Amino acid sequence: MGQKEHKASIIERKKEVTTSLENLGLKIYEQMEKGYFPSIEMPSRSTENIYYDPNFRQFILGDRKVRRTARNIRHIRPFTQLVWAAFFSHELATQRKTSTLRDVYYSAQAYEMSFKDQQESNNIITDLETILGFSREDFNIFPEERSAVFGDLTIEYTVPGYEGKTLNLTSHPDGVMIGPALTSSEFVETSANKVIAIEKGGLFTRFIEENVHKKFNAILVLTAGQAPRATRHFIRRLNRELNLPVYIFTDGDPWGMHIAMVIISGSANAAHLRELTTPDAKWSGVWATDIVNYKLPTDPLDEVDIKRLYELQRDPRYKDPLWQREIKTFLKIKRKAEQEAFSRYGLTYIVDEYLPAKLEETK
Amino acid sequence: MAQVTFEEISASDFFYRNRDIAGFTNPSRAIFAAVRELVENSLDAAESLKIPPDIYVRLSYEEEASRETQVYRLRVEDNGIGVPPRHIPSAFGQVLFGSKYKLKQQRGTFGLGGKMAILYGQITTHQPAIVISSTGMSKIYMYKLMIDIQRNRPIILDRKVLINKERWRGTIVEFCLEGDYLRAMPKILEYFKQTAMVNPYANLTFVDPKGRLYKFTRVTKEMPDPPKETLPHPYGVDVELLQRLIHVTPYKNMLEFLRNHFHRVGEITARKFLEFANISPSKKPKKLSHQEIVRLMHMLKKFKGFLPPDANCLSPLGEELLRAGIVKELKPDFVAVHQRKPSTYAGHPFIVEVGIAYGGEIPKKGSFVIYRFANRIPLLYDEASDVSVKVINAMNWRRYKVTPDMPIAILVHVCSTKIPYKTVGKEFIADRPEVRREIANGLREVARQIQRFLTKREHVDREKRRLGVFSRYLPKIAQFSTKLAGREKPPDVKKLLRSVRKFGAEGT
Numbered sequence: 028m029g030q031k032e033h034k035a036s037i038i039e040r041k042k043e044v045t046t047s048l049e050n051l052g053l054k055i056y057e058q059m060e061k062g063y064f065p066s067i068e069m070p071s072r073s074t075e076n077i078y079y080d081p082n083f084r085q086f087i088l089g090d091r092k093v094r095r096t097a098r099n100i101r102h103i104r105p106f107t108q109l110v111w112a113a114f115f116s117h118e119l120a121t122q123r124k125t126s127t128l129r130d131v132y133y134s135a136q137a138y139e140m141s142f143k144d145q146q147e148s149n150n151i152i153t154d155l156e157t158i159l160g161f162s163r164e165d166f167n168i169f170p171e172e173r174s175a176v177f178g179d180l181t182i183e184y185t186v187p188g189y190e191g192k193t194l195n196l197t198s199h200p201d202g203v204m205i206g207p208a209l210t211s212s213e214f215v216e217t218s219a220n221k222v223i224a225i226e227k228g229g230l231f232t233r234f235i236e237e238n239v240h241k242k243f244n245a246i247l248v249l250t251a252g253q254a255p256r257a258t259r260h261f262i263r264r265l266n267r268e269l270n271l272p273v274y275i276f277t278d279g280d281p282w283g284m285h286i287a288m289v290i291i292s293g294s295a296n297a298a299h300l301r302e303l304t305t306p307d308a309k310w311s312g313v314w315a316t317d318i319v320n321y322k323l324p325t326d327p328l329d330e331v332d333i334k335r336l337y338e339l340q341r342d343p344r345y346k347d348p349l350w351q352r353e354i355k356t357f358l359k360i361k362r363k364a365e366q367e368a369f370s371r372y373g374l375t376y377i378v379d380e381y382l383p384a385k386l387e388e389t390k
Numbered sequence: 391m392a393q394v395t396f397e398e399i400s401a402s403d404f405f406y407r408n409r410d411i412a413g414f415t416n417p418s419r420a421i422f423a424a425v426r427e428l429v430e431n432s433l434d435a436a437e438s439l440k441i442p443p444d445i446y447v448r449l450s451y452e453e454e455a456s457r458e459t460q461v462y463r464l465r466v467e468d469n470g471i472g473v474p475p476r477h478i479p480s481a482f483g484q485v486l487f488g489s490k491y492k493l494k495q496q497r498g499t500f501g502l503g504g505k506m507a508i509l510y511g512q513i514t515t516h517q518p519a520i521v522i523s524s525t526g527m528s529k530i531y532m533y534k535l536m537i538d539i540q541r542n543r544p545i546i547l548d549r550k551v552l553i554n555k556e557r558w559r560g561t562i563v564e565f566c567l568e569g570d571y572l573r574a575m576p577k578i579l580e581y582f583k584q585t586a587m588v589n590p591y592a593n594l595t596f597v598d599p600k601g602r603l604y605k606f607t608r609v610t611k612e613m614p615d616p617p618k619e620t621l622p623h624p625y626g627v628d629v630e631l632l633q634r635l636i637h638v639t640p641y642k643n644m645l646e647f648l649r650n651h652f653h654r655v656g657e658i659t660a661r662k663f664l665e666f667a668n669i670s671p672s673k674k675p676k677k678l679s680h681q682e683i684v685r686l687m688h689m690l691k692k693f694k695g696f697l698p699p700d701a702n703c704l705s706p707l708g709e710e711l712l713r714a715g716i717v718k719e720l721k722p723d724f725v726a727v728h729q730r731k732p733s734t735y736a737g738h739p740f741i742v743e744v745g746i747a748y749g750g751e752i753p754k755k756g757s758f759v760i761y762r763f764a765n766r767i768p769l770l771y772d773e774a775s776d777v778s779v780k781v782i783n784a785m786n787w788r789r790y791k792v793t794p795d796m797p798i799a800i801l802v803h804v805c806s807t808k809i810p811y812k813t814v815g816k817e818f819i820a821d822r823p824e825v826r827r828e829i830a831n832g833l834r835e836v837a838r839q840i841q842r843f844l845t846k847r848e849h850v851d852r853e854k855r856r857l858g859v860f861s862r863y864l865p866k867i868a869q870f871s872t873k874l875a876g877r878e879k880p881p882d883v884k885k886l887l888r889s890v891r892k893f894g895a896e897g898t
Contacts, residue, residue: 052874059868059881097867097886100856107863107870114870140866 037185037213041120044165048117051158055110064098067109069158070299077298079343084291084306086298086344088157095154108151109158111140116155116166123187125167125207128152157299164210164257174258175202177235178219178246180265182212200235202249210257214268217246221386222265224248224308226277226286230366230377237378243386246271254290259303262290266305273305274386279313279323280363281335284353292344309389310349312381315356318364321381324371325362332363403539413816414510417459421569422577424510425449427503428466428563429581430767433589435470435561442611443592444469451599455568461515462571462599464507465564472525472559475551482508482521482563483535483544504563509537514568518547526559571599577770582606583719584761584768588707588803590715609718614711620703620807621653624663624690626737632683636675645671654697663693691737699739701732706741706805707766716747720799723749724847726839727801730832735824740806742825744832745799746840752797758782763803764811764819771817778802780821781829790841791848798840802829853891860890 051067058065070076070088080087097106115134119126126134132148135141142148152163163169180196186208193215196203203209223245225231231249234240240247246265250258265271275290277283287310293303318325328336339345340354357363369377413423429445436443445468452461473481482505508519524530534548571578575598582596586606591613594606622631641647648660655663664671667689678686707715712727727745734740752759762769762778773779782800792798804819812820819825864887868880 049874049876052871052876055867055871056875056877056881059871059883059886062885064886065867065871097864100859103859103863103867107866110867110870110874114874117874138866 037211040165041185041211044159044161045117045120047159047161048113048120048166051113052110052117064096065106066094066096066098067106067158068092068094069154072153072157072299074295077295081343083301083304084344085293085301085304086295088298105151105154108135108140108142108148109154111135111138112148112151112155116168119167123167125169127169127171128163129171131168153299160300162256162260162297162300162303164207164260167207169207169210169257170255172251172255174205174251174255175231175249176205176209176246176261177202177231177249178217178222178240180217180219180246180269181215182209183215184208185211185213196246197240202231202235202247205248205255205258205261207257210261214264217269217271218244219246219269219271220244222246222248222262222271222273224250224254224262224273224275224290225366226250226252226283227366230276233374234378237375239378239382242378243382250275250286250290253286256297256303259290259293259305262308263302263305266307272390273308274311274389275308276312276366276382276385277310278363278365279315279318279368280328280365281332281339281354281357283313284310284350285335285339288344288350311385311389313364313366313368315353315360317381317385318362319356319360321369323364323368325360325364325368328357328361328363333358333361403542414506417568417570418573418577420510420514421449421462421464421567421571422574422581423503424464424507424567424569425466425578426581426767427507428464429585429594431504432466432468432470432561433585433592433766435468435472436592437470437613437616439471440613440616441469442608442613443589445592446595448597449571449599450597451571452566455514459568459570460599461566461568463564463566464511465562467560467562469560472561473521473523474525475523475529475531478521478523478531478533479535479544479546482519482533483537483546484542505537507567508535508563508565509539511565511567512536513539515566517566519563519565521564522562524554524558524560526554526557528554528557530554530558579604580770581768584763584770585766587715587719587761587801588712588763588766588768590711590718606719610711610714612711612714614705614708617705618702620700621651623653623699623734623737623739624648624655624693624696625734626699626808627652627687627690629684629687632687636678636683639675642674643671644669644673644675647675653699659695659697662695663689666693666695698734699732699737701739701741703807704732704739704741704805706743707803709743712743712745712801712803716745716799716801720747720752721750722747722752722799724840724843726836726843728832728835728839730828733824733828735810735822738806738808738810740804740809740825740828742828742832743801743803743805744829744836745801746833746836747799747801748840748843749797752799754795754797757794759799761799761801762819763801764809764816765805766803769817769819772813773818775812776818777821777826778804778819778829781826781833785830785833785837787837790837791844792837792840800833802832804829857887857890861887 055065071091071093072088076089076091077086078089095102095106097103128149131152132142132145135148152168156162176196178196181193183193184190221244225234225247228249228251231247234247239245248262262273266273275287277286290305291308292306297303336354336357345351369381414420425447429447432445433443448465450463452463455461511519518534518536520534522530522532530552532550532552533546536545536547538545582594582604586594590609591611593608596604635651639647639651641650644664645660648655649657661671706729709727709729713725716725725745725747730742732739732741760773760779760782762776804825810820810822810825812818864883868883872880
């Protein structure tokens with residue numbers, strides 16, 4: 028599957044998705060019509076076929092293919108599930124409905140298609156993503172976990188009942204949930220010149236209260252821990268469509284570091300997908316060196332943290348000198364700090380001092 | 391000094407005092423043993439004429455006897471050879487009288503089973519037995535008898551002669567005994583079922599004290615050839631037998647004595663043996679001293695020149711009848727039977743027959759159902775000690791794709807002029823290496839056959855499952871792809887389904 032660059036229009040993209048689903052159906056239909064057992068070829072997602080591509084700055088799938096054929100007794104069940112999932116996604120798209128992975132698992136039963144567990148149905152959806160090169164959000168299948176956005180960005184809805192309606196993302200002081208409706212919106216206009224992604228809800232609210240969006244001309248995105256795919260895709264769109272630089276603030280520990288990395292370079296699990304990464308995004312803090320420089324209150328790293336750091340040290344995504352330096356520093360100081368640690372210098376210190384300094388440093 | 395008295399006891403008295411030997415151990419075993427002994431006498435009586443047996447057994451409740459036992463009236467009717475009138479009193483009222491003292495395969499053992507039952511009935515109820523019999527001639531004889539236990543003599547209480555207009559032939563025995571039917575019931579019913587299994591040519595009818603009718607109908611009139619009487623084989627003799635033969639022999643020299651009283655001994659063999667044993671061919675048998683008799687027995691066992699005993703005297707069921715019996719009683723999905731060639735142990739010929747059956751009415755109980763038979767008698771007690779069970783347990787069934795959770799029944803029938811029972815109770819066969827080897831070889835043969843069946847069945851099942859999977863999913867693929875493609879008519883999957891059968895087992 029070639030890389031699908033973003034189409035300006037959300038509507039056009041939806042159309043592209045439905046057409047590719049229909050083409051998949053047609054391909055299978057024609058094979059059967061000719062008296063063959065239908066089969067589908069797709070890139071293998073086994074770990075031996077996942078490579079880090081320095082050009083894309085993300086994991087990609089290699090050339091190895093797997094063939095699913097209805098002729099093989101062990102393939103026919105997942106094959107049928109796959110065709111059903113394509114059919115179900117198409118129904119969702121044409122009826123403009125959305126769904127969740129959990130929902131898919133239950134919906135199958137209405138068609139006498141049984142999945143033995145959630146994992147089996149999730150795998151089938153991932154197969155469909157791999158074959159068509161679209162992510163499940165494009166099939167209107169959304170995750171349960173939600174994150175939020177706040178800032179001066181006007182969007183125009185495309186979901187039924189809201190077509191043409193616009194909304195400014197400063198209109199709600201808690202931020203606007205990045206759900207199916209927002210994900211499928213068009214960007215109309217913005218005065219912002221940067222995006223700041225924040226790991227934790229507390230800091231996100233503090234930033235809104237302290238008018239960070241105004242002071243720094245920024246759109247604020249709450250990742251709420253590891254950013255959901257829809258949020259990663261949304262950040263990418265802010266970066267690509269509006270040409271906004273992206274700065275990521277996380278806790279100062281290996282897990283926070285990796286939240287930033289997944290936004291930047293994606294995960295191995297999503298090696299079959301593009302358009303979820305923002306390679307130019309910057310991890311702005313909290314770094315290990317910040318812990319030292321700002322004399323932050325800390326907790327000791329535990330065994331799991333240290334093990335994780337050694338793993339990250341060998342990870343191709345972390346080969347950049349900045350990351351390697353920070354990993355080494357963590358291993359040296361054996362301490363970690365949360366974003367809230369800046370509060371020891373007063374509630375506004377982080378906004379007044381730390382943030383501008385780091386934005387400048389990682390520009 | 392106390393006076394020690396020695397008294398001679400009669401055979402009846404002996405068995406009265408030692409009734410355990412014949413299986414009359416307790417009220418439950420006693421009623422089982424009584425039914426069994428009479429049924430077996432009846433089967434023998436019919437088979438000796440090669441008539442398919444028709445046996446009717448009725449057990450009816452008479453009265454309470456004690457807290458746990460009741461008095462029952464047992465009646466057994468058969469269509470057998472009948473007993474000549476002059477022999478009736480002795481045959482039923484005198485222990486150790488009978489027709490079973492020659493060497494051939496027989497069900498009964500001491501010739502006392504039936505009499506023991508009557509004796510037991512008399513001891514427990516003090517009532518006479520009624521015996522009605524006819525050999526199919528013009529008269530029917532009816533006797534009312536008791537046994538004089540001390541003197542081992544029948545006491546005739548009544549005798550009637552009836553005109554036999556219909557030329558009925560057979561024997562009816564009826565007497566009362568004390569027992570515990572409720573506890574004996576499972577064994578008695580199992581006994582009938584298993585007896586029916588190895589006598590598929592017999593009609594067995596049993597009416598129990600509650601009036602319930604159990605009927606086992608014959609599926610064939612084919613019967614095995616009755617066993618021929620035979621002389622003892624030199625390897626199997628003991629001093630006692632030698633002494634008895636010497637006592638009765640009309641022959642005046644050792645050559646003639648050996649030639650005429652032993653199985654498989656002709657003139658040449660007899661001469662060779664006498665030379666080997668350094669006994670003069672002209673020596674008079676009756677002149678042999680006790681030491682010489684003992685030596686003769688040892689030399690007979692040591693001499694390598696005797697041919698093995700002939701199996702003419704045995705009457706195995708045969709593979710056909712064995713199969714018919716198993717099919718009739720178990721209605722299995724598969725059955726394999728095998729008859730081994732005759733073999734010998736200690737001078738006694740024997741033949742092993744085995745069968746294995748799968749499915750049908752055989753229960754899945756986590757272990758095999760084992761049916762053991764000796765001379766066509768079901769062995770229902772002491773299963774764990776039996777040589778067959780030891781062989782079955784020692785076999786590596788996994789090799790034959792057989793697992794204990796399968797509904798499998800295994801049948802082992804040993805027939806011999808002398809079954810190597812381990813105990814006087816005659817409920818299990820001793821672990822003789824010769825017998826063990828024959829059983830093991832027989833079981834291996836049928837195990838190979840069931841393995842072929844199981845492999846084939848597995849293959850058929852797998853094919854069925856495969857087809858099931860394809861017929862479940864292909865139409866759905868057709869349905870969903872048609873809708874996705876926006877077409878009207880789904881593609882035809884019948885052709886694809888047809889080709890599934892031809893693929894064989896790819897993907898496995």
